Amino acid sequence: MNTHMQSTQSAPVVPQQGGLLRPALVIFAALSLLTGLLYPGVITAISKAVFPQQAAGSLIVRDGKAVGSALIGQPFSDPKYFWGRLSATAPMPYNAAASVGSNLGPTNPALTDAARARIDALRAADPDNKAAVPVDLVTASGSGLDPHISLAAADYQAPRVARLRGLPPETVQELIRANTESPSLAVLGDPGVNVLRLNLALDAASGK
Numbered sequence: 571m572n573t574h575m576q577s578t579q580s581a582p583v584v585p586q587q588g589g590l591l592r593p594a595l596v597i598f599a600a601l602s603l604l605t606g607l608l609y610p611g612v613i614t615a616i617s618k619a620v621f622p623q624q625a626a627g628s629l630i631v632r633d634g635k636a637v638g639s640a641l642i643g644q645p646f647s648d649p650k651y652f653w654g655r656l657s658a659t660a661p662m663p664y665n666a667a668a669s670v671g672s673n674l675g676p677t678n679p680a681l682t683d684a685a686r687a688r689i690d691a692l693r694a695a696d697p698d699n700k701a702a703v704p705v706d707l708v709t710a711s712g713s714g715l716d717p718h719i720s721l722a723a724a725d726y727q728a729p730r731v732a733r734l735r736g737l738p739p740e741t742v743q744e745l746i747r748a749n750t751e752s753p754s755l756a757v758l759g760d761p762g763v764n765v766l767r768l769n770l771a772l773d774a775a776s777g778k
Contacts (some may be wrong), residue, residue: 602690629768642666643717646769649695650734652719652727654765655706656688659714671712685709696730718762719751735776745771 600632617625617684621763628640638644643654645663657663658672674681692703706721732742749768 630770632770637770639666639717640764640767641717642715644766646765647691647737649730651729651769652724652763652765653677653692653707654719656659656684656708656710657714658710664715668714669713669715671714672710692727696727699726699729701726717764717766718751719765720761721746721761724750724763724768731772737772737775741775742772745775 614625618701623629629636630638630640643657643664647656657665658664659668659670661668672681672684672740674684681746688708689703692707693699704720704726706720707723707726724741728742728746732739735742745768746763747769750761750763752761
């Protein structure tokens with residue numbers, strides 16, 4: 571009985587290799603079209619219609635020329651300008667093509683050396699300022715591109731900038747507040763001062 575049943579069972583059908591190739595290529599082409607062209611194209615079109623400034627890179631334009639992005643910091647070392655956070659990107663600071671943090675642990679001497687060098691530079695630029703240096707002025711952000719500093723970091727630098735530019739301290743404080751951005755959704759994070767916008771406002775107030 572069992573021998574008869576086994577002899578009448580049909581052998582499993584094994585698909586030919588060529589029979590699997592065609593549907594695999596069709597699925598590959600369809601997904602490439604959907605995720606590589608159609609989806610990005612639709613999202614780009616929607617973003618340009620709803621958020622045109624952000625979709626264009628949040629560029630800041632002065633006199634018809636793009637001078638930077640509101641989302642990417644720039645290095646400032648002239649004492650007449652507000653300085654932003656340190657940046658660990660390579661081969662230059664604030665390199666948007668190489669966004670990265672320093673990945674240095676709290677016990678790494680390189681982290682201490684970088685913070686000490688920034689403190690020394692801040693002290694040298696403003697010897698009479700004996701206040702504690704805000705921590706965000708001596709540390710890099712996780713992205714290395716942070717365009718903002720805290721209100722405390724801006725207030726720390728305000729006397730130096732006002733003195734070197736010959737501006738009343740009240741004017742510099744007004745510019746700081748005018749370029750302070752609220753936390754995301756009004757609750758996420760702390761207010762931040764956009765360094766590039768603030769420095770451009772300083773140039774305008776100084777007649778540059």
